[in-house]
Each structure stands twice: as structure tokens, then as C-alpha cells.
Amino acid sequence: AQSVTQLDSHVSVSEGTPVLLRCNYSSSYSPSLFWYVQHPNKGLQLLLKYTSAATLVKGINGFEAEFKKSETSFHLTKPSAHMSDAAEYFCVVPSGTYKYIFGTGTRLKVLA
Amino acid sequence: EPEVTQTPSHQVTQMGQEVILRCVPISNHLYFYWYRQILGQKVEFLVSFYNNEISEKSEIFDDQFSVERPDGSNFTLKIRSTKLEDSAMYFCAGNGVGDYEQYFGPGTRLTVT
Numbered sequence: 353a354q355s356v357t358q359l360d361s362h363v364s365v366s367e368g369t370p371v372l373l374r375c376n377y378s379s380s381y382s383p384s385l386f387w388y389v390q391h392p393n394k395g396l397q398l399l400l401k402y403t404s405a406a407t408l409v410k411g412i413n414g415f416e417a418e419f420k421k422s423e424t425s426f427h428l429t430k431p432s433a434h435m436s437d438a439a440e441y442f443c444v445v446p447s448g449t450y451k452y453i454f455g456t457g458t459r460l461k462v463l464a
Numbered sequence: 465e466p467e468v469t470q471t472p473s474h475q476v477t478q479m480g481q482e483v484i485l486r487c488v489p490i491s492n493h494l495y496f497y498w499y500r501q502i503l504g505q506k507v508e509f510l511v512s513f514y515n516n517e518i519s520e521k522s523e524i525f526d527d528q529f530s531v532e533r534p535d536g537s538n539f540t541l542k543i544r545s546t547k548l549e550d551s552a553m554y555f556c557a558g559n560g561v562g563d564y565e566q567y568f569g570p571g572t573r574l575t576v577t
Contacts, residue, residue, distance in 0.1 A: 384564040386564075386565070388568075394570070395555065395568055395569065395570040395571050396507070396555065396568040398565065401564075401565055403564065442506070442507065446564045448512075448520055450495055450497075450512065450559060450564060450566070451497060451509045451512050451520055452497070452499070452507075452509060452557075452566060453509070454499075454506050454507040454508070454509075455506065456506045457506050
């Protein structure tokens with residue numbers, strides 16, 4: 353069965369410093385993987401997706417993620433955090449009949 | 465750009481009452497889903513729907529829940545007799561054939577008092 357583990361429930365960074373949000377997956381085959389962002393009291397917005405093409409995936413708002421099969425990881429990074437990046441981030445893997453399995457989420461706090 | 469819409473944005477109901485949450489998916493999507501997110505927790509899969517029938521459902525999706533697509537555009541989630549623990553944000557989503565990317569609606573916040 354597919355699953356994802358988000359290793360940090362909370363991450364705090366200073367504005368202008370790099371962001372790293374960690375996600376490890378478990379799958380019996382090379383999966384598709386997604387990162388979604390949820391701003392306070394808002395819906396879910398797709399940040400980026402990996403679908404077995406390039407292993408380095410670029411998304412919106414300067415975010416990117418690298419699929420590493422050897423480490424079963426799909427960590428989300430951004431070179432320089434902005435105050436508007438403060439949100440909850442979910443790593444997601446499809447399973448079964450396309451249903452999504454969500455990670456537990458990482459709340460990103462950006463300090464001025 | 466086409467988008468998924470959900471109504472109402474916020475629903476307050478008393479325990480034991482029936483509620484219907486409505487979604488209008490993107491028109492060319494064929495797979496539909498409901499997820500819920502209890503405040504402060506992760507997003508959980510409830511049910512998937514394809515070809516006018518349930519494809520898969522989670523253990524959360526018990527006999528109190530039902531889904532239907534009555535008119536080929538709306539996709540509804542009905543909770544027959546709401547409980548306090550049904551209070552959550554409910555998201556509708558959809559995708560096309562062969563496309564793992566799901567498109568989410570903005571959610572309906574259900575508050576059961």
C-alpha cells in the first residue's frame with residue numbers, strides 16, 4: 353500500500369532563508385507524488401507534481417522538489433522564504449483507484 | 465480556467481439533522497472524490513465515485529453517508545444524521561482518466577452543534 357510520511361509537523365524559518373520540508377514515501381512501484389499547500393482557512397492548491405518524468409520538479413512560487421528513489425524521498429525546497437509562504441504543506445501519493453493519501457502535514461512558519 | 469465549486473461554503477446544523485453538501489466538478493472529469501479534514505488534522509479520503517457508482521470508500525464512510533451525481537453535473541455528499549464528530553471541512557475533487565492530478569474545490573466547512 354502507498355503511504356507518505358512527513359517528518360516534521362512544524363518548521364520555522366526566517367524570511368529570506370531556505371525552506372526544506374521533508375517527505376518520505378512508501379510504494380511498491382514508482383509512484384506519482386504531489387505537494388499541496390493550504391493557506392489558513394483556504395482550500396488545497398497544487399504546488400507541484402512528480403509523474404516519473406524529470407526527477408527535479410519545479411512548481412509555483414519558486415518551490416521545487418526532487419524525487420530520489422534510492423532514499424524514497426520527495427522533499428520540498430525553496431531557496432528563499434517569503435512571509436506569504438506561511439501555510440500548511442501536504443505531501444500526497446495516489447493509491448488504488450486514484451484516491452489520494454495525504455501526509456500529516458507540515459506547518460511552515462516564516463519569521464520576519 | 466475551469467474550477468471545482470462547492471456550496472455552501474459554511475453549513476451549521478444541529479446534531480441529528482441531515483445535510484447535503486454540493487459540488488460541481490470540472491465538466492470533463494470522470495472520477496470524483498470527497499475528503500474531509502477535521503480541524504487541525506490531516507486530510508482524509510472518504511469516497512471515490514466513477515461511472516455512477518462508488519469505486520472505493522474508507523471506513524469513515526459508513527451507512528450515514530451517501531453520494532450521488534443526480535444530474536451529470538452536481539456531485540453530492542449526504543450525511544443522514546449528523547454527529548458532533550462530523551464537524552470538519554469537506555473537500556470535493558475530481559480528475560480525468562489517466563490523470564493522477566486531482567482538482568479540489570474550496571471546501572465546505574460543516575459545523576454540527
